[in-house]
Amino acid sequence: MTAPVLSCRGIVHDYEGTPALRGVDLDVLEGEVVAVTGPSGSGKSTLLLCLAGILVPTEGSVSLSGIDLHALGERGRAALRRESMGMVFQYGTLVPELTGDENVALPLLLAGRPRREALAVARECLERLGVGTVGRTTAGRMSGGERQRVALARALIA
Ligand SMILES: Nc1ncnc2c1ncn2[C@@H]1O[C@H](COP(=O)(O)OP(=O)(O)O)[C@@H](O)[C@H]1O
Ligand SMILES: [Mg+2]
Structure with missing residues (x-):
């Protein structure tokens, strides 16, 4: 086993x-x-x-x-x-000043991935979850559902 x-x-x-x-x-x-x-x-x-x-x-x-x-x-x-777990919290725990792309890319950026590359992977992940449209929207201006999907993308990205 x-x-x-x-x-x-x-x-x-x-x-x-x-x-x-x-x-x-x-x-x-x-x-x-x-x-x-x-x-x-x-x-x-x-x-x-x-x-x-x-x-x-x-x-x-x-x-x-x-x-x-x-x-x-x-x-x-x-x-x-950061490297091995993904978490989606009950309440919005995105960084409100950052865009969808930036929030999702955060674990990769903190791990040292080049910014352009991290943002591209983030956008792809948002698109797969059906919220590619909020890639450039700051989290503070997203709906509750959009925020949770962005959080899900962030949880999966590493
Ligand atoms: N930060 C805290 N300080 C004091 N008591 C807490 C705190 N967080 C949770 N509790 C208490 O611990 C118990 C378990 O809470 P929790 O784990 O949040 O339950 P659940 O997620 O199943 O609703 C509850 O009685 C709750 O009131
Ligand atoms: Mg609980």
């Missing part, structure tokens, strides 16, 4: 004493599609933030492609996220 791409063991998280997660184990295999479901307040967002290395859980470990997330510092986790 192949090793999981993403796994966590014994994730416990308390927000100032209030328990949100009480011991989560999860393995996600390559190509697998997993949905985390449950009522509001059951800890879904907390779990996803822990898996992404954005939130350090009170207890437990997370590994991505065999790398222990919490053995890395905050900068190391940010770099790993």
Whole structure:
């Protein structure tokens, strides 16, 4: 059997004493599609933030492609996220002053890809998602749906 791409063991998280997660184990295999479901307040967002290395859980470990997330510092986790994870947040987390192309190209630009090339890849990705029209529109002027598609393109680009 192949090793999981993403796994966590014994994730416990308390927000100032209030328990949100009480011991989560999860393995996600390559190509697998997993949905985390449950009522509001059951800890879904907390779990996803822990898996992404954005939130350090009170207890437990997370590994991505065999790398222990919490053995890395905050900068190391940010770099790993930029290179190996794509995220679409619940609320608009695009940079409002940047255009659609620039928002999508951001992970590539931060990784050092030449600007012209990064912007071309970004536009292609926006076109595939049916929102090539907002390539030159600043995020602050897009509709909610357009913003989420741009966020999806950004999540997929690396
Ligand atoms: N930043 C926070 N500070 C304090 N409590 C929080 C915070 N975020 C979430 N919680 C609490 O943790 C529990 C789980 O929340 P959350 O992970 O956001 O659930 P879900 O995404 O399933 O709706 C809830 O009881 C929520 O009120
Ligand atoms: Mg949530």
